[in-house]
Amino acid sequence: MASDKLITMANQIATFFESQKGDDLAERVAAHLNDFWGPDMRADFVRLVGDPSQADRLHPLGRDAVALLRLPQDV
Amino acid sequence: MKDFIIPWDDRDMGTPAKTGAPISLTIDGVAVTVPEGTSVMRAAAETGLSIPKLCAIDSLEAFGSCRLCVVEIEGRRGTPASCTTPVAEGMVVHTQNAKLHKLRRGVMELYISDHPLDCLTCAANGDCELQDMAGAVGLRDVRYTATEGASITNHFTARDTNGDLNPEYLPKDESNPYFTYDPSKCIVCNRCVRACEEVQGTFALTIEGRGFDSRVSAGGPLDDFLSSDCVSCGACVQACPTATLQEKSVIELGTPQRSVVTTCAYCGVGCSFKAELNGDQLVRMVPYKHGKANRGHSCVKGRFAYGYATHKDRILNPMIRDDISEPWREVSWEEALGFAAQKLRGIQAKHGQKSIGVITSSRCTNEETFLVQKLARAVFGNNNTDTCARVCHSPTGYGLGQTFGTSAGTQDFDSVAHADVIVVIGANPTDGHPVFASRLKKRLRQGAKLIVIDPRRIDLVKSAHIKAAHHLPLKPGTNVAVVTAMAHVIVTEGLANEAYIRERCDWDEFEDYAEFISDPRHSPEAVEALTGVPAAELRAAARLYAKGENGAIYYGLGVTEHSQGSTTVMGIANLAMLTGNVGREGVGVNPLRGQNNVQGSCDMGSFPHELPGYRHVKNADVRAIFEQAWGVEIDSEPGLRIPNMLDAAVAGNFKGLYCQGEDILQSDPDTKHVAAGLAAMDCVIVHDLFLNETANYAHVFLPGSTFLEKDGTFTNAERRINRVREVMAPKAGMADWEVTQALANAMGAAWNYMHPSQIMEEIAATTPSFAGVDYALLEEKGSVQWPCNDANPEGTPLMHVDGFVRGKGRFILTEYVATDERTGPRFPLLLTTGRVLSQYNVGAQTRRTENTVWHEEDVLEIHPHDAETRGIKEGDYVKLASRSGETSLRAKTTDRVSPGVVYTTFHHPQTQANVITTDFSDWATNCPEYKVTAVQVSKSNGPTEWQESYETQAKAARRILPAAE
Ligand code: SF4
Ligand code: SF4
Ligand code: SF4
Numbered sequence A: 001m002a003s004d005k006l007i008t009m010a011n012q013i014a015t016f017f018e019s020q021k022g023d024d025l026a027e028r029v030a031a032h033l034n035d036f037w038g039p040d041m042r043a044d045f046v047r048l049v050g051d052p053s054q055a056d057r058l059h060p061l062g063r064d065a066v067a068l069l070r071l072p073q074d075v
Numbered sequence B: 001m002k003d004f005i006i007p008w009d010d011r012d013m014g015t016p017a018k019t020g021a022p023i024s025l026t027i028d029g030v031a032v033t034v035p036e037g038t039s040v041m042r043a044a045a046e047t048g049l050s051i052p053k054l055c056a057i058d059s060l061e062a063f064g065s066c067r068l069c070v071v072e073i074e075g076r077r078g079t080p081a082s083c084t085t086p087v088a089e090g091m092v093v094h095t096q097n098a099k100l101h102k103l104r105r106g107v108m109e110l111y112i113s114d115h116p117l118d119c120l121t122c123a124a125n126g127d128c129e130l131q132d133m134a135g136a137v138g139l140r141d142v143r144y145t146a147t148e149g150a151s152i153t154n155h156f157t158a159r160d161t162n163g164d165l166n167p168e169y170l171p172k173d174e175s176n177p178y179f180t181y182d183p184s185k186c187i188v189c190n191r192c193v194r195a196c197e198e199v200q201g202t203f204a205l206t207i208e209g210r211g212f213d214s215r216v217s218a219g220g221p222l223d224d225f226l227s228s229d230c231v232s233c234g235a236c237v238q239a240c241p242t243a244t245l246q247e248k249s250v251i252e253l254g255t256p257q258r259s260v261v262t263t264c265a266y267c268g269v270g271c272s273f274k275a276e277l278n279g280d281q282l283v284r285m286v287p288y289k290h291g292k293a294n295r296g297h298s299c300v301k302g303r304f305a306y307g308y309a310t311h312k313d314r315i316l317n318p319m320i321r322d323d324i325s326e327p328w329r330e331v332s333w334e335e336a337l338g339f340a341a342q343k344l345r346g347i348q349a350k351h352g353q354k355s356i357g358v359i360t361s362s363r364c365t366n367e368e369t370f371l372v373q374k375l376a377r378a379v380f381g382n383n384n385t386d387t388c389a390r391v392c393h394s395p396t397g398y399g400l401g402q403t404f405g406t407s408a409g410t411q412d413f414d415s416v417a418h419a420d421v422i423v424v425i426g427a428n429p430t431d432g433h434p435v436f437a438s439r440l441k442k443r444l445r446q447g448a449k450l451i452v453i454d455p456r457r458i459d460l461v462k463s464a465h466i467k468a469a470h471h472l473p474l475k476p477g478t479n480v481a482v483v484t485a486m487a488h489v490i491v492t493e494g495l496a497n498e499a500y501i502r503e504r505c506d507w508d509e510f511e512d513y514a515e516f517i518s519d520p521r522h523s524p525e526a527v528e529a530l531t532g533v534p535a536a537e538l539r540a541a542a543r544l545y546a547k548g549e550n551g552a553i554y555y556g557l558g559v560t561e562h563s564q565g566s567t568t569v570m571g572i573a574n575l576a577m578l579t580g581n582v583g584r585e586g587v588g589v590n591p592l593r594g595q596n597n598v599q600g601s602c603d604m605g606s607f608p609h610e611l612p613g614y615r616h617v618k619n620a621d622v623r624a625i626f627e628q629a630w631g632v633e634i635d636s637e638p639g640l641r642i643p644n645m646l647d648a649a650v651a652g653n654f655k656g657l658y659c660q661g662e663d664i665l666q667s668d669p670d671t672k673h674v675a676a677g678l679a680a681m682d683c684v685i686v687h688d689l690f691l692n693e694t695a696n697y698a699h700v701f702l703p704g705s706t707f708l709e710k711d712g713t714f715t716n717a718e719r720r721i722n723r724v725r726e727v728m729a730p731k732a733g734m735a736d737w738e739v740t741q742a743l744a745n746a747m748g749a750a751w752n753y754m755h756p757s758q759i760m761e762e763i764a765a766t767t768p769s770f771a772g773v774d775y776a777l778l779e780e781k782g783s784v785q786w787p788c789n790d791a792n793p794e795g796t797p798l799m800h801v802d803g804f805v806r807g808k809g810r811f812i813l814t815e816y817v818a819t820d821e822r823t824g825p826r827f828p829l830l831l832t833t834g835r836v837l838s839q840y841n842v843g844a845q846t847r848r849t850e851n852t853v854w855h856e857e858d859v860l861e862i863h864p865h866d867a868e869t870r871g872i873k874e875g876d877y878v879k880l881a882s883r884s885g886e887t888s889l890r891a892k893t894t895d896r897v898s899p900g901v902v903y904t905t906f907h908h909p910q911t912q913a914n915v916i917t918t919d920f921s922d923w924a925t926n927c928p929e930y931k932v933t934a935v936q937v938s939k940s941n942g943p944t945e946w947q948e949s950y951e952t953q954a955k956a957a958r959r960i961l962p963a964a965e
């Protein structure tokens, strides 16, 4: 999937959770991505934001969520 | 299983049923007890006696004009009309004696003297109440005749006995495509006028003139039915006791001899109909009065627009081709299915198990949808299943699931009759959900208040005998800001229902919410510049909703199809919890779903992350249920959604698609991207009635069956599971569920369903909210609303009665985030999209009926001010351009839209409105943002290049080789 689209979508999700109360917001962003994005999308996303120039475009909560994503074994 | 033809009693009881204390009386010696307020006529009908009548019908309040229904009541003087006389305790009524007989004969004699006696050739012969009553009262001769040579006074002869024109004679009005009005047969019983007012709520008909001169008239003196306000719902035709208002199909085909009760396949209201037939020829569709969604009413689509079922464009033979540049080849079912199975398996062998998927349809039955997702999960071995419901109500599922614990709408349609304040947000019920709209308007005429939140002045805002208390014409894309500001007013003005919140909601979360919402940045004054809604008006609306007794919210795609669709749904749920408006009759949060089975297709596990019953695939216990039932292993990871499938196709990893009953090329956003995705696939299987737009990119075409040709169930917007019954054999030889089964079996499955009822058994066995549903129960009850299980064996009309499904209701903070789709100098206007009454979705069906007389093409509504500055006049061809693409269509100037906003529908493929829409989507569910696109409008000379090249491609792709001899 086009990279800008994945980051835009992740940022939209992060922006919503940012407005919520709690200290588990990154976990909630990650849970949303784990629940609704297929494994390949998540893998693409992780690969993409491994590039620092792309990661810069990512919402801070999104960045925190990356480490919490479940990835397919073979990636 | 034998086809079931409903024997349920649908006699006309004369006047509507009432509720009240029991009253006992005697009629012709028979004792009967009925509720207070019941008419003597209805009480008699309850005992099995039918009192002759003409102006009464049980769908309308009694009128008392014909005086055929007179009776004698002991101790009372005269002969009162039984339809207008309520029962009283101890009453003794006589319906038959010499005096009454004579009176009735006299009445009939007068009627018949002014009625043509061409019964044998009349379209209503055998189905005419005037004829029946003449028989019932024993009318034997008519003494009034015109004197030879004198001019006559009647309404039915064109010329009098001198050969002069009869000024009282009016010719037939045949302007409506579906029914005729023949004034010469009218008995001026007023039933049609009352039906149009009471049932439909359109007030298109009046009685003009007085006494002998009185005539039914549609619209003004120069109008005919077509040019009047009539919306062709058919209520008047249904009510008319004579052939005056008569379906053209009956005139042509004769009176039907048998009927089967079934469910309309158009919109989410899910009206019940009697399909009336001769043999297997459908003569007419008549709304079924025991249908719990529609209570005997209908709209033009379900009532009349079924002609597509026999349209010449229907494809009845399977077809295949190796490449989309080739013409189609007609082949046998066996060959087509074998070809498809081989291709799909070949793709999987080469590109992996996950390289193919399915799209289920919200137009097909629950049983069919269940099989299609089962095909993906059990036969393809992946979770690549999605549905077009994604593009309409996925935010409802997410938003209501988060706040209440279930995506279910909270009420049944009957509930609206108990609402005091009705809020309609981003929905246009008179066009999108017409029968529900009629029920809503009826409540408004009884005094309920209405608040409309919509960028456009929809018909409900002001129409006959209805005026919204408040219309908040917000800028497209600012729903969250408006809904949040309403909550701000409710909380800061102390209007929240604290007792309710303490009892039913999570109090800590409420306190966080109250703090958030009280911030002045959410006040109506603070957001006025952003939303365009005057603060005072917004405050007044919020107060009205909070203070009115029963507040009910109905919302539609104008809420969900936004970047913040899910957030708006949560904001709506917050409003209802704040004011204690969930959990009883007359209140609630009600999504109005677009297509007939949007609810069902979501229930049946069409989404890639959810098994049937909204259970995430990550849950091992849920997977275990299906793994055991199906004997396969189920993937624990969500599969691809439609946009992901297309992206993966373009990237080369997704190669095969089975698409049942949907036209994603026309209905999904960003047409060019969809086309590119489809073109990149090796095997696209389209299973549909017509060569739709998606089929231009298909390699296999499997002919579909209409709702008339199969058994099954649809689930409407109120969670009501209605039966669809086969009224004629499938024209292509197989019903859709049989085709899916045959494809599965061609791919090596060993499915063996003999009837859809067996599929429902499997659904019930695996899905707790359907545990109690089976066809026997549906035969018995007519319909049930899920959840239907041991706890609710007869279904659940109202949700959350004793507390929210999730336990405590959850308030969620709803911060407004502007969509990325913004206007700027290049694209200064905001486009929003919608529907019209006579057309349905992408129009594949309705465009193939006479409904086109009301909507020949999509037009662009533009405010006169915006039109003028661009030099655009009414009817001009204009170019509509966005960042994604451009198209052209005709302009209509109107102040229904505010300056800065333009509006169109997307019923016609030539318009290609989705070439314009962008790929922005809801943050939680990726439901596309159809309702906001920044655009520019300018004058143009005709179709754009894209429209022309598309047309050429489509023509080439639709070629069919003549069948080999
Ligand atoms: S058109 Fe039919 S329903 Fe209407 S007044 Fe005439 S007879 Fe009655
Ligand atoms: S068809 Fe419906 S809208 Fe038209 S006149 Fe009859 S009742 Fe009224
Ligand atoms: S289209 Fe909707 S409102 Fe009209 S008849 Fe069908 S189900 Fe009823």
Ligand code: FES
Binding pocket: B052, B053, B054, B055, B056, B063, B064, B065, B066, B067, B068, B069, B070, B081, B082, B083, B084
């Ligand atoms: S039926 Fe009672 S007055 Fe007409």
